Amino acid sequence: MSPHAPTTDPAPATESPSEAAGPVPPSARAIDHSGVRVTGLRRAFDGRVVLDDVELTIAPGEFVSLLGASGSGKSTLLRAVGGLDPGVEGRIEVPERTAIVFQEHRLLPWERVWRNVTLGVGGGDLRRRAVAALAEVGLEGRADAWPGTLSGGESQRVALARALVRTPQLLLLDEPFGALDALTRLTAQALVEDLWAEHRPSVLLVTHDVEEALLLSDRALLLADGGIAAEFTVDIPRPRPLDHPRLVELRTELLAGLGVHGPARRGADRATEETTAPSHPSTAPATAPRENHP
Numbered sequence: 475m476s477p478h479a480p481t482t483d484p485a486p487a488t489e490s491p492s493e494a495a496g497p498v499p500p501s502a503r504a505i506d507h508s509g510v511r512v513t514g515l516r517r518a519f520d521g522r523v524v525l526d527d528v529e530l531t532i533a534p535g536e537f538v539s540l541l542g543a544s545g546s547g548k549s550t551l552l553r554a555v556g557g558l559d560p561g562v563e564g565r566i567e568v569p570e571r572t573a574i575v576f577q578e579h580r581l582l583p584w585e586r587v588w589r590n591v592t593l594g595v596g597g598g599d600l601r602r603r604a605v606a607a608l609a610e611v612g613l614e615g616r617a618d619a620w621p622g623t624l625s626g627g628e629s630q631r632v633a634l635a636r637a638l639v640r641t642p643q644l645l646l647l648d649e650p651f652g653a654l655d656a657l658t659r660l661t662a663q664a665l666v667e668d669l670w671a672e673h674r675p676s677v678l679l680v681t682h683d684v685e686e687a688l689l690l691s692d693r694a695l696l697l698a699d700g701g702i703a704a705e706f707t708v709d710i711p712r713p714r715p716l717d718h719p720r721l722v723e724l725r726t727e728l729l730a731g732l733g734v735h736g737p738a739r740r741g742a743d744r745a746t747e748e749t750t751a752p753s754h755p756s757t758a759p760a761t762a763p764r765e766n767h768p
């Protein structure tokens with residue numbers, strides 16, 4: 475890691491569609507491997523402390539999920555790691571190539587899909603690179619489409635392609651499946667898992683969905699009271715069946731950590747707390763098509 479990491483985030487942080495997916499601007503924050511190290515992170519809004527001395531480490535290639543009640547500061551933390559928040563204090567070390575995918579796809583409607591994918595990307599051969607990234611997310615043949623002609627799931631795939639084309643060492647995902655219907659969500663989750671297995675970026679995924687976190691991540695972190703309140707190692711080989719006993723156990727522990735008790739509160743949880751209700755049926759088909767990988 476760079477010994478020169480600053481004590482405050484130096485990255486300029488205006489937010490535009492191209493920056494949303496693009497790399498964090500080159501800065502002294504870059505480290506020499508693809509992990510993340512955050513120490514002493516603090517963020518207050520109008521004197522109200524949201525993040526208080528947060529420590530976070532992500533190993534190179536590790537998939538980490540961040541859960542927590544609505545308003546606990548998940549997006550604030552992710553934005554800070556992504557260099558999008560100039561108001562944060564602390565030491566943040568991230569790799570040079572970082573890409574972010576948000577819940578909303580943030581595509582420019584007046585640019586064709588392939589141009590959206592390569593917005594802000596340097597170098598030549600942009601169309602070919604966009605087409606390759608689009609193929610990776612299953613959107614062969616859609617390079618010249620207008621964003622307005624895509625479904626929600628397809629748009630989110632374009633957003634993923636926009637991240638992929640930057641060959642990120644760190645992928646920041648802020649509820650990227652949150653706006654998708656249940657079935658599209660399962661497919662998108664499987665896609666992200668496959669892409670991660672193939673490219674092995676480090677990943678920080680903000681999600682409300684406990685099962686999503688348990689299916690995808692190596693570790694799930696619980697954000698509460700301004701800090702990481704609990705950490706769960708998901709020591710289950712992939713692909714992970716939802717009825718794996720350890721997954722069921724971890725799910726119960728995570729839900730308890732989130733203050734949700736009992737197995738049958740699914741609809742109520744989602745409606746009232748926006749936090750943790752399982753989104754998969756108990757016989758989820760999501761795991762079936764997944765490739766096996768470590």
Ligand SMILES: Nc1ncnc2c1ncn2[C@@H]1O[C@H](COP(=O)(O)OP(=O)(O)OP(=O)(O)O)[C@@H](O)[C@H]1O
Binds near residue numbers: 520548550551
């Ligand atoms: N720019 C801002 N100005 C003022 N307050 C903010 C700002 N951004 C976030 N906050 C506040 O900080 C707190 C944490 O917000 P954040 O969006 O990080 O929470 P979250 O855990 O991601 O929530 P959710 O799960 O609902 O998306 C909230 O109380 C929010 O109102």
